[in-house]
Amino acid sequence: MGASEQTHSFVNSNQTGNDTAPKAIERWLVEQLLNLAGRPPLTVELWDGTKIKPYQTDLTARLHRRRVLYRMLRNPSIGFGDSYADGSLSIKGDLLTFLEGLYRSVRDARRRGGVQRLLRHLQAKRPRPNSLSAARENIHSHYDLGNDFYRLWLDDGYMQYTCAYYPDPGATLEQAQIAKMNLVCRKLNLKPGERVAEAGSGWGGLARYMARQHGVRVRSYNISAAQIAYARHRARQDGLDGMIEYIEDDYRNLTGEYDAFVSVGMLEHVGVEHYAALGKVVDGCLKDGGRGLIHTIGRNQPRRMDDWIESRVFPGAYPPTLGEMMPIFEPNDFSIVDVENLGLHYARTLTHWLQRYELNFDTVREMFDPAFARAWRLYLAGSIAAFTTGGLQLFQVLFQRPESNALPQTRNHLYADAQ
Amino acid sequence: MGASEQTHSFVNSNQTGNDTAPKAIERWLVEQLLNLAGRPPLTVELWDGTKIKPYQTDLTARLHRRRVLYRMLRNPSIGFGDSYADGSLSIKGDLLTFLEGLYRSVRDARRRGGVQRLLRHLQAKRPRPNSLSAARENIHSHYDLGNDFYRLWLDDGYMQYTCAYYPDPGATLEQAQIAKMNLVCRKLNLKPGERVAEAGSGWGGLARYMARQHGVRVRSYNISAAQIAYARHRARQDGLDGMIEYIEDDYRNLTGEYDAFVSVGMLEHVGVEHYAALGKVVDGCLKDGGRGLIHTIGRNQPRRMDDWIESRVFPGAYPPTLGEMMPIFEPNDFSIVDVENLGLHYARTLTHWLQRYELNFDTVREMFDPAFARAWRLYLAGSIAAFTTGGLQLFQVLFQRPESNALPQTRNHLYADAQ
Secondary structure: OOOEHHHOHHHHHHHHOOOOOOOHHHHHHHHHHHHHOOOOOOEEEOOOOOEEOOOOOOOEEEEOOHHHHHHHHHOHHHHHHHHHHHOOEEEEOEHHHHHHHHHHHHHHHHHHOHHHHHHHHHHHOOOOHHHOOOHHHHOOOHHHOOHHHHHOOOOOOOOOOOOOOOOOOOOOHHHHHHHHHHHHHHHHOOOOOOEEEEEOOOOOHHHHHHHHHHOOEEEEEEOOHHHHHHHHHHHHHOOOOOOEEEEEOOHHHOOOOEEEEEEEOOHHHOOHHHHHHHHHHHHHHEEEEEEEEEEEEEEOOOOOOOHHHHHHHOOOOOOOEHHHHHHHHHHHOOEEEEEEEOHHHHHHHHHHHHHHHHHOHHHHHHHOOHHHHHHHHHHHHHHHHHHHOOOOEEEEEEEEOOOOOOOOOOOHHHOOOOO | OOOEHHHOHHHHHHHHOOOOOOOHHHHHHHHHHHHHOOOOOOEEEOOOOOEEOOOOOOOEEEEOOHHHHHHHHHOHHHHHHHHHHHOOEEEEOEHHHHHHHHHHHHHHHHHHOHHHHHHHHHHHOOOOHHHOOOHHHHOOOHHHOOHHHHHOOOOOOOOOOOOOOOOOOOOOHHHHHHHHHHHHHHHHOOOOOOEEEEEOOOOOHHHHHHHHHHOOEEEEEEOOHHHHHHHHHHHHHOOOOOOEEEEEOOHHHOOOOEEEEEEEOOHHHOOHHHHHHHHHHHHHHEEEEEEEEEEEEEEOOOOOOOHHHHHHHOOOOOOOEHHHHHHHHHHHOOEEEEEEEOHHHHHHHHHHHHHHHHHOHHHHHHHOOHHHHHHHHHHHHHHHHHHHOOOOEEEEEEEEOOOOOOOOOOOHHHOOOOO
16 A cells, blocks of 8 residues: 555656755755654655654655745645646655655654744645646635546445445445445435435435435535535435435425435535534424434544645635534533444545555546646545544534434444344 | 422512613523523523523423523523523423423534524633633532442442442442442442452542452552541452452552452543543553453533533533543553443433432522532533533443453443343
């Protein structure tokens, strides 16, 4: 797992660029960046072949051009990501191992404290969304990418672009995505004939699964026209269009009364400042005895999304802490029944995605361009590393009205099939 | 369940007190109290037999003396509790049903909003702890009550004064307390030879269970000398004194390094303002790979403890929301792995306690006095009603270091024994 750079040699031409030899101050600046990152176990190789080697390790970041250094001084995250994408920075050794070592080191440095102020200082200088560099054009917005792109590396059948659930580590991606949907439905204790509101449809997979397996009627809201069109088509194909209504609209316009509310992988895009409004929407649509489940990427501590991911891959994304999610629940007197952290399941899901992505790497290069293809590799590998090193979490939060008997009092039923 | 007043007639003598007939304004004031409580489905009978009957119901609060009304106008909760304890107020019909109807009504009124400001206004007038009325002397502090009192109604064997866990509804109290300890140990994934820090020992039951069933070495902190003496005695009796150290000291003085931290039923007494310090203590004592579990009464929304409970039964007690607990976890980068809400298990536990308590009611009257015995009945029944109507929750929060593999990635193992 984790692609080695050596298989993608188009960047090596950069190494013979006409940059002059690094100056003493530039070597010193690299040392400062390494200090900032808490002295991670990796080597930096400069554009003239100079090696800055705090540790004996083969994991090397190769800066093929001088400008990479200055980009990283402006913003370490964006400088690293953009340079990796355009090939002016490459990694020698396993990309994932490199990123895990780096994230661990930054995490521990942040924990020691001194570094945080500096990092914040540098982050504050990140480019504004409206002044993004040309690299931005290379990273198409998530919603423009088209179903054909996601089909290359998501699961067959349900096209779930969210964390799967692995009842055992040997499950396939397809099995694990079905197990995730099954887990969500069991937690919600769905019963035939009930009405379910879904905020964020994706490609409609969970709605189809709920309608088919649990006989519920689903109204699902989504703002992506491409996804809605695909979802409607699939529901018709499966004869489920009488059970599911896909609505191309914002979750804030959700109407009707429901037995259950479910949202898998949307909260990341809502923004903390809108959580109270989301809570009001849920409160307004849940019957007595109603229950809900929110599945979202989260954090242990409040912290902005990584700058590069936020500006290049997921504009506006923010993974909340459990505490930050409370404005959804507390003002509406919702009882939180169950919180499960599936962070390491997301690492496994992403590992499966990245494996398939690498098999289709050349196809992606042709669909888009090399910088896009490399950027998405970095995004997938970086996400794995964030989950394995604890920088990201995955919370499934189950809640209900304060006096509800719709949910069983133990979790035995969730695990009755387990050996 | 829930004792009827008719079996305890000592209060009826009050009915012939020499209070004059209620004035029109007094009847109006009773109506205002009922409005404040959201028009609960109950009748109020005044000291002369006048009935104020918003609903057709046999559930009646009988105010045997005029002073009950004025006490309740000063502070509805304390006025009600103190008057119930001293017998100047009694309930006709099932006490628990009465309290559930009342709590539900107050909850819904609070939710509608208008009432909240008024309630807060009245609560602000509650007596300061240092100016408590004579009733306070009747309610002995929790720690002075002695083991003999608790032995009357807690489980045999482990004397757990915390929420039990009912794998099935038919479990006995003894089975359910063992199942609770088993659940806690499985969640923590304790392994023989590991070291466990416990904050709040109670009578030492969980420490004994962990040492005996899981072969761990426990250091347990408690500030009650009576409980510590009992716990040490029991550990010696069971030959576990080599495995368990009971320390008569505050959790803040916890020293050493541990694989696991556990605290069952102590957080309620810590106070929100000390949660960050508690988090620091946990952070300071947990090894890499360490994990912890905090089991506490909680709430859906931040709200002071009921005035009567807080001032008469549990001085200083405060059940936090999940959000309010975050200063324990977030600053220390703990990953929250699992939150389970066992609120309805606490209702069942309390029901078992109250059943045994009623069987020993006369013994309690003799050990203490009638007012004490009635106050504890109200406290137990009121707690049941608070859990069944959603006013109280019971959170078990499992957490670990951000990069830890000590905990399994699914919960299958927790429920492997379930049918």
